[in-house]
Amino acid sequence: MDQPIANPTTAAADDAAPLVLALPKGRILKELGPLLARTGIVPAEDFHAESSRRLRFETNHPGLDVVRVRSFDVATFVAFGAAQIGICGADVLMEFDYPEIYAPLDLGIGRCRVSVAEPLESAGQHALGRESRLAVATKYPNVARRHFAARGIQAEVVHLNGAMELAPSLGLSRLIVDLVQTGSTLKANGLVETEVIAQVTSRLIVNRTALKTQPEAIGAWLARFRAALAETGTESAA
Ligand SMILES: Nc1ncnc2c1ncn2[C@@H]1O[C@H](COP(=O)(O)OP(=O)(O)OP(=O)(O)O)[C@@H](O)[C@H]1O
Numbered sequence: 001m002d003q004p005i006a007n008p009t010t011a012a013a014d015d016a017a018p019l020v021l022a023l024p025k026g027r028i029l030k031e032l033g034p035l036l037a038r039t040g041i042v043p044a045e046d047f048h049a050e051s052s053r054r055l056r057f058e059t060n061h062p063g064l065d066v067v068r069v070r071s072f073d074v075a076t077f078v079a080f081g082a083a084q085i086g087i088c089g090a091d092v093l094m095e096f097d098y099p100e101i102y103a104p105l106d107l108g109i110g111r112c113r114v115s116v117a118e119p120l121e122s123a124g125q126h127a128l129g130r131e132s133r134l135a136v137a138t139k140y141p142n143v144a145r146r147h148f149a150a151r152g153i154q155a156e157v158v159h160l161n162g163a164m165e166l167a168p169s170l171g172l173s174r175l176i177v178d179l180v181q182t183g184s185t186l187k188a189n190g191l192v193e194t195e196v197i198a199q200v201t202s203r204l205i206v207n208r209t210a211l212k213t214q215p216e217a218i219g220a221w222l223a224r225f226r227a228a229l230a231e232t233g234t235e236s237a238a
């Protein structure tokens with residue numbers, strides 16, 4: 001029989017400051033709704049209101065607050081211990097590679113991949129490795145540099161925050177490294193995927209120090225997320 005799941009609120013010391021769960025605004029948050037509901041986390045009413053300017057919200061658990069930040073910033077808030085728990089894509093974790101982050105759970109949402117793409121007309125015409133310098137536009141400078149360095153190529157990274165797909169046609173770079181899901185954004189911009197760097201899903205992340213200092217409260221939330229995933233049969237070890 002399954003172990004009973006501890007109540008995270010009573011597992012926390014009564015007078016302790018609430019734990020902070022950092023959630024990404026945008027597309028992951030939309031997909032996350034049903035999972036959050038199954039974990040029994042109900043943020044204050046205005047959390048989902050686009051018009052709300054508030055960034056920190058109480059939940060139905062006095063021991064847990066949620067903050068709404070950009071996906072990339074979730075990892076930074078958790079790495080520095082400003083939030084003890086968070087949810088972000090494996091792409092973000094790969095980019096920062098923060099040693100302070102422990103990512104125990106694959107949530108199975110936000111499924112996409114980090115890929116290399118180039119213009120359809122020039123695809124396959126350049127032998128990688130023959131070029132000493134390769135201009136790459138990306139939101140993932142570290143992932144791109146590491147990927148090409150492993151092939152002996154020094155990437156000259158042009159760091160963009162979006163619309164990478166424009167870079168080759170406007171002469172900013174020869175390649176891009178970006179997220180691909182259906183491939184329709186690449187296609188609409190005359191690009192083809194030439195290499196998959198990594199498969200991506202969203203992960204539950206925790207700050208390692210916080211896990212050591214508040215093992216019961218954080219462990220109880222991990223157990224809740226694990227149980228919620230098991231309910232839908234999507235649980236997988238990260
Ligand atoms: N096309 C996609 N399909 C599935 N998952 C995606 C896709 N694009 C991004 N993701 C996942 O969602 C996360 C957030 O996406 P993205 O960086 O595009 O932010 P956003 O939701 O557009 O918000 P913002 O750019 O304002 O931070 C990514 O880190 C990735 O893990």
Ligand SMILES: O=P(O)(O)OC[C@H]1O[C@H](OP(=O)(O)OP(=O)(O)O)[C@H](O)[C@@H]1O
Nearest residue numbers: 162163178179180181182183184185186
């Ligand atoms: O393969 P597809 O299904 O077309 O998805 C890929 C697109 O999704 C993401 O962008 P997003 O829609 O989040 O917009 P953004 O550029 O503002 O981040 C990503 O940066 C790609 O542009």
